[in-house]
Amino acid sequence: xxxxxxxxxxxxxxxxxxxxxxxxxxxxxxxxxxxxxxxxxxxxxxxxxxxxxxxxxxxxxxxxxxxxxxxxxxxxxxxxxxxxxxxxxxxxxxxxxxxxxxxxxxxxxxxxxxxxxxxxxxxxxxxxxxxxxxxxxxxxxxxxxxxxxxxxxxxxxxxxxxxxxxxxxxxxxxxxxxxxxxxxxxxxxxxxxxxxxxxxxxxxxxxxxxxxxxxxxxxxxxxxxxxxxxxxxxxxxxxxxxxxxxxxxxxxxxxxxxxxxxxxxxxxxxxxxxxxxxxxxxxxxxxxxxxxxxxxxx
Amino acid sequence: xxxxxxxxxxxxxxxxxxxxxxxxxxxxxxxxxxxxxxxxxxxxxxxxxxxxxxxxxxxxxxxxxxxxxxxxxxxxxxxxxxxxxxxxxxxxxxxxxxxxxxxxxxxxxxxxxxxxxxxxxxxxxxxxxxxxxxxxxxxxxxxxxxxxxxxxxxxxxxxxxxxxxxxxxxxxxxxxxxxxxxxxxxxxxxxxxxxxxxxxxxxxxxxxxxxxxxxxxxxxxxxxxxxxxxxxxxxxxxxxxxxxxxxxxxxxxxxxxxxxxxxxxxxxxxxxxxxxxxxx
Amino acid sequence: xxxxxxxxxxxxxxxxxxxxxxxxxxxxxxxxxxxxxxxxxxxxxxxxxxxxxxxxxxxxxxxxxxxxxxxxxxxxxxxxxxxxxxxxxxxxxxxxxxxxxxxxxxxxxxxxxxxxxxxxxxxxxxxxxxxxxxxxxxxxxxxxxxxxxxxxxxxxxxxxxxxxxxxxxxxxxxxxxxxxxxxxxxxxxxxxxxxxxxxxxxxxxxxxxxxxxxxxxxxxxxxxxxxxxxxxxxxxxxxxxxxxxxxxxxxxxxxxxxxxxxxxxxxxxxxxxxxxxxxxxxxxxxxxxxxxxxxxxxxxxxxxxxxxxxxxxxxxxxxxxxxxxxxxxxxxxxxxxxxxxxxxxxxxxxxxxxxxxxxxxxxxxxxxxxxxxxxxxxxxxxxxxxxxxxxxxxxxxxxxxxxxxxxxxxxxxx
Numbered sequence: 001x002x003x004x005x006x007x008x009x010x011x012x013x014x015x016x017x018x019x020x021x022x023x024x025x026x027x028x029x030x031x032x033x034x035x036x037x038x039x040x041x042x043x044x045x046x047x048x049x050x051x052x053x054x055x056x057x058x059x060x061x062x063x064x065x066x067x068x069x070x071x072x073x074x075x076x077x078x079x080x081x082x083x084x085x086x087x088x089x090x091x092x093x094x095x096x097x098x099x100x101x102x103x104x105x106x107x108x109x110x111x112x113x114x115x116x117x118x119x120x121x122x123x124x125x126x127x128x129x130x131x132x133x134x135x136x137x138x139x140x141x142x143x144x145x146x147x148x149x150x151x152x153x154x155x156x157x158x159x160x161x162x163x164x165x166x167x168x169x170x171x172x173x174x175x176x177x178x179x180x181x182x183x184x185x186x187x188x189x190x191x192x193x194x195x196x197x198x199x200x201x202x203x204x205x206x207x208x209x210x211x212x213x214x215x216x217x218x219x220x221x222x223x224x225x226x227x228x229x230x231x232x233x234x235x236x237x238x239x240x241x242x243x244x245x246x247x248x249x250x251x252x253x254x255x256x257x258x259x260x261x262x263x264x265x266x267x268x269x270x271x272x273x274x275x276x277x278x279x280x281x282x283x284x285x286x287x288x289x290x291x292x293x294x295x296x297x298x
Numbered sequence: 299x300x301x302x303x304x305x306x307x308x309x310x311x312x313x314x315x316x317x318x319x320x321x322x323x324x325x326x327x328x329x330x331x332x333x334x335x336x337x338x339x340x341x342x343x344x345x346x347x348x349x350x351x352x353x354x355x356x357x358x359x360x361x362x363x364x365x366x367x368x369x370x371x372x373x374x375x376x377x378x379x380x381x382x383x384x385x386x387x388x389x390x391x392x393x394x395x396x397x398x399x400x401x402x403x404x405x406x407x408x409x410x411x412x413x414x415x416x417x418x419x420x421x422x423x424x425x426x427x428x429x430x431x432x433x434x435x436x437x438x439x440x441x442x443x444x445x446x447x448x449x450x451x452x453x454x455x456x457x458x459x460x461x462x463x464x465x466x467x468x469x470x471x472x473x474x475x476x477x478x479x480x481x482x483x484x485x486x487x488x489x490x491x492x493x494x495x496x497x498x499x500x501x502x503x504x505x506x507x508x509x510x511x512x513x514x515x516x517x518x519x520x521x522x523x524x525x526x527x528x529x530x531x532x533x534x535x536x537x538x539x540x541x542x543x544x545x546x547x548x549x550x551x552x553x554x555x556x557x558x559x560x561x562x563x564x565x566x567x568x569x570x571x572x573x574x575x576x577x578x
Numbered sequence: 579x580x581x582x583x584x585x586x587x588x589x590x591x592x593x594x595x596x597x598x599x600x601x602x603x604x605x606x607x608x609x610x611x612x613x614x615x616x617x618x619x620x621x622x623x624x625x626x627x628x629x630x631x632x633x634x635x636x637x638x639x640x641x642x643x644x645x646x647x648x649x650x651x652x653x654x655x656x657x658x659x660x661x662x663x664x665x666x667x668x669x670x671x672x673x674x675x676x677x678x679x680x681x682x683x684x685x686x687x688x689x690x691x692x693x694x695x696x697x698x699x700x701x702x703x704x705x706x707x708x709x710x711x712x713x714x715x716x717x718x719x720x721x722x723x724x725x726x727x728x729x730x731x732x733x734x735x736x737x738x739x740x741x742x743x744x745x746x747x748x749x750x751x752x753x754x755x756x757x758x759x760x761x762x763x764x765x766x767x768x769x770x771x772x773x774x775x776x777x778x779x780x781x782x783x784x785x786x787x788x789x790x791x792x793x794x795x796x797x798x799x800x801x802x803x804x805x806x807x808x809x810x811x812x813x814x815x816x817x818x819x820x821x822x823x824x825x826x827x828x829x830x831x832x833x834x835x836x837x838x839x840x841x842x843x844x845x846x847x848x849x850x851x852x853x854x855x856x857x858x859x860x861x862x863x864x865x866x867x868x869x870x871x872x873x874x875x876x877x878x879x880x881x882x883x884x885x886x887x888x889x890x891x892x893x894x895x896x897x898x899x900x901x902x903x904x905x906x907x908x909x910x911x912x913x914x915x916x917x918x919x920x921x922x923x924x925x926x927x928x929x930x931x932x933x934x935x936x937x938x939x940x941x942x943x944x945x946x947x948x949x950x951x952x953x954x955x956x957x958x959x960x961x962x963x964x965x966x967x968x969x970x971x972x973x974x975x976x977x978x979x980x981x982x983x984x985x986x987x988x989x990x991x992x
Contacts, residue, residue: 011396014393014396017393022412026415026449028426029423029426032425032429033423033426097317100313102306109321111561111564114557115325117556119553120552122531122535123342124328127342128327130330131327178502183465217458220413220454220457220458223413224413253419256419260422273422284410285410
C-alpha cells in the first residue's frame with residue numbers, strides 16, 4: 001500500500017462514519033422541503049399537491065401579516081444578538097474567574113453554575129413566567145425591596161421581550177461557560193508566565209493570549225449558538241404564553257410553526273424555512289470567513 | 299516575581315463574590331421547581347414566596363416511583379442516551395481529528411456543510427423525517443431515534459473537537475512518530491488524552507441533547523413501553539390540569555444524573571495540557 | 579497519563595438500563611389497537627380500567643392508550659396519517675373533525691354503526707360534517723363554568739350586576755399592607771377562548787351558518803368593554819392573570835370565584851376548598867346567559883386502518899361509549915355523559931354540580947368543527963390582548979379581528 005493511499009484511507013476512516021450518518025439523515029428531509037417550498041401543499045391539497053413555482057416565496061416577502069414580516073425579522077436579529085452576547089460574555093467571564101489558581105471549591109461552583117442547563121426547560125421556563133408576574137412574582141418583590149419601581153413584565157411588548165431574553169440568557173450561559181472552560185485548558189501556563197515577566201497587563205494577556213487561543217473552540221460554538229438561538233421558539237413560547245402580549249414577542253420561526261401546525265400551509269412553511277436557511281447560511285459563511293475558524297492556529 | 303498581596307486578595311475576594319452571586323442566580327429558579335415538587339395539590343405557582351412550602355410533602359416523589367412508570371422511562375432514557383453519547387464521542391473525536399490534521403479535497407466544504415444541517419427549522423423537518431423512517435421501518439424503534447440524535451449532536455461535536463485539536467501543537471505527533479508510533483497510535487495515545495476537556499464537552503453535549511429531546515421522540519415512539527423520560531414527563535401535563543407536583547418531582551430527579559455526570563467528568567474537563575504532561 | 583473512561587461502571591449502567599427498559603420480552607401476537615387522546619390524568623385512569631376490562635373480554639386484542647397534548651395530537655396525527663400510519667382511534671373534541679375530514683384521514687362512521695346504537699345518544703354527541711358522521715362522543719365538555727369558594731361566596735351571582743357587586747365586596751386588602759390581596763373574581767382572561775362567554779352574553783358569536791367570521795359585532799365590542807371594566811373600573815379582577823396565576827390565586831383562597839371548566843373541579847377539591855359550580859351569569863341588558871363553547875369529546879377512526887382492525891375498533895368504541903362505562907366515568911369524574919339513560923339517571927339529575935354543568939351546556943353553543951376555527955382564534959388573540967393593554971379601542975379591535983380572520987381563512991383555503 002502506498003503511503004498516500006494509506007493516508008487517504010486513514011482520513012476516510014476518521015471522517016467517513018460521521019459523514020455517512022449525517023448525510024443519511026439530512027439529505028432526504030432537506031430535498032423534500034426544497035420541493036415542498038415550490039408546491040401548494042396545504043389544507044386543501046394535503047395529498048394531491050403539485051409544483052406551483054415561486055408563489056410561496058413571493059408570499060413570504062409580500063403577504064401582509066400581523067405582525068409584519070420585516071419587523072419580526074429585526075426582532076429575531078435582536079433576540080439572537082443580545083442572547084449570544086450575554087451567553088458568551090457571561091460564560092467566558094465565569095470560566096476565567098473559575099480558572100484562577102487561587103479559587104477553592106471549583107468543583108462545587110462549576111456544578112451549581114451548570115444547573116440551568118441541567119434542569120428540564122419546560123417547567124423552569126414556566127416558573128420564570130411566574131417570577132415575572134406583576135404582583136406575586138419574586139422579581140418585582142426583590143426590585144421593590146431594593147427601592148426600584150415594579151415593572152409590568154408581561155404586559156408591555158418591550159418588557160415582555162426583555163423578560164424572554166433574561167430567561168434565555170439564564171438558560172444559555174452555562175453551555176458557553178463549559179465550552180470556555182474546556183477551551184481555557186489548552187492554554188499552556190508558561191505563556192502567561194512569560195507575559196507576566198514582560199509586565200503585561202491583564203487586558204494585554206486577554207487580548208493576545210486568551211482570546212486567540214480559545215477562538216478555535218469558541219467560534220464554532222458561537223456560530224452554532226447563533227443558529228440555534230435564531231430558531232429557538234420554545235422559551236419565547238413558554239415565557240410569553242405563545243407570544244403575548246398581542247403576538248409581539250414572536251420570532252421568524254413562530255411563523256413557520258403557525259403556518260405548518262395551525263393553518264396547515266406546508267408549502268408556505270417550507271418556503272419560509274428556506275428563507276431562514278439562507279439567512280443563516282449567509283451569516284455563518286461571513287462569520288466563519290472573518291474569524292478564519294476553518295483554519296488551524298498552529 | 300512577587301505580586302502585591304493586597305491586590306491579589308482583592309481579586310480573589312471579588313472572584314468569590316462574583317461566583318456566589320451567579321450561583322444564587324443559577325439556583326433560585328431551580329429552587330422554585332423544588333418548591334413545586336414539595337407542594338401538595340399540583341400548584342405551579344403560589345402567592346407566597348417560601349421555598350419550602352408551609353405544608354410540604356414528599357408525596358409527589360413517592361407517587362412518582364409507585365404510581366408511574368418513571369423507572370422504566372429512566373431505564374429507556376439511560377439506554378438511548380448512553381448509546382448516543384458513546385457514538386457521538388467515537389465519531390466526533392475521529393472526524394474532528396481528520397478535519398484538524400489533514401488537508402483533503404472538499405474539507406472546507408464538508409466542514410461548512412455540517413453546520414448547514416443545523417440551519418433548517420426543525421418544525422418542517424418532522425414530516426419528511428417521519429416519512430423516511432417509515433420507509434426504513436424504523437418507527438417505534440430505538441435505532442431510529444439513536445440515529446436521529448447522533449446526527450443532531452454530531453455537527454457541534456465534530457467542530458468542537460476539531461477546534462480543540464487545532465490548539466494542540468502538531469510537534470507532539472511528530473515526536474510520537476519519531477518514537478515509532480503509527481498514525482493511529484499517535485492519535486489514540488498522545489492526542490486523545492490531551493483532548494480530554496473537549497471529549498468531556500462532546501460527551502456532555504451528546505448526553506444533554508438526547509436526555510432532554512422531546513419532539514422527535516414523541517413522533518417516533520408510539521408505544522408506552524418505549525417511552526423516554528421527556529415523553530414521560532410530558533404525560534403529566536394536560537391542557538389545563540397538569541400534575542405539577544409530579545412534574546416538579548420528576549424534573550428534580552431527572553436533573554440528578556446530569557449533575558452526577560458533570561461532577562464525575564469535570565475532573566477531566568480541567569486536565570489536558572495544563573497538567574504539565576507535555577511540558578518539559 | 580491515565581485517562582481511561584470508567585468502562586466497567588458504564589457497562590453495568592447500560593446493562594441495568596436494558597433490564598429496566600422496554601426492550602425484549604416475549605413477542606405478542608394480539609391485534610393491537612392504539613388510541614390517542616388528550617385527556618387529563620384522572621380521565622386516563624378511568625379509561626385504563628375500561629380498557630383492561632375490554633381486554634379481559636377479548637384476550638386476542640391489546641389496546642393501548644397514548645396521551646398527546648392537544649396541538650401535538652393534531653399535528654402528530656396528520657404527519658403519521660399522511661405517511662400511512664398512526665393510531666387506529668383518535669379521541670378528542672369535535673374541532674378535530676374539520677381538518678381531519680378535509681385531509682381525508684378519518685373514516686365516515688355512518689355505515690359502521692347501526693341506527694339503534696346511535697339512537698342511544700343525545701344528538702349533540704354525534705358530530706356530522708358535510709352530511710356524514712365522523713365522531714361519536716361519550717362526554718360533553720370544554721364548557722366553562724363559574725366555580726366559587728363557598729367560604730367566601732355563599733350564594734353565586736346570577737347576573738352580571740350581582741357579580742360586580744359581590745366582586746366589589748370581596749376585593750379587599752385583608753392584611754392592611756396597602757395592596758389588594760383578595761379578589762372577587764379571577765380567570766385566564768387573556769385567552770380568547772375564555773372571552774367567548776362574554777361575547778355571547780352580549781349577543782355575539784364567532785361565525786355565521788356559512789362559517790364566515792362574525793367578529794365585527796356589537797357583541798364583541800360590548801364584551802370587550804365589559805371585561806376591561808371589570809379590571810379597570812370595578813377592579814374586581816387582578817391586573818395580570820394567565821391560567822396558572824388565576825389557578826394559584828383561587829387555590830390559595832385569594833379569589834372568591836374563578837371561571838374554569840370541569841377539568842379543574844377535582845383539583846380545587848384536592849386543594850381543600852369547598853367549591854360550588856354555577857352557570858355563568860346573565861347579562862341584564864341583553865337578557866342572555868353568558869354561554870361558552872361546548873364540544874362533544876369522542877372517537878374517530880383513522881382512514882389508514884386495516885379491515886381486521888376496523889372490526890375491533892368498532893367493537894371497542896361501542897364498548898367505551900356504553901351506558902355502564904359512561905356511568906362509571908360520570909360518577910368518578912363529574913363529566914357530562916351523552917347516553918340518554920345516563921343523562922336521565924338519578925345521579926346526574928340530583929347532583930348539584932352536574933345539574934349546573936348541564937345548565938351551562940344548555941346555555942352554550944356547539945364548538946364549530948370547521949378548520950377555519952383556527953383562523954378565528956389566531957385573529958382574535960392579538961387584538962383582544964391589545965384592548966386589555968389599552969393600546970386599541972374595543973371598536974377598532976373588533977374591526978381588526980374580522981379583517982385578520984378573513985385574510986387567514988383566505989390563505990388557508992388557497
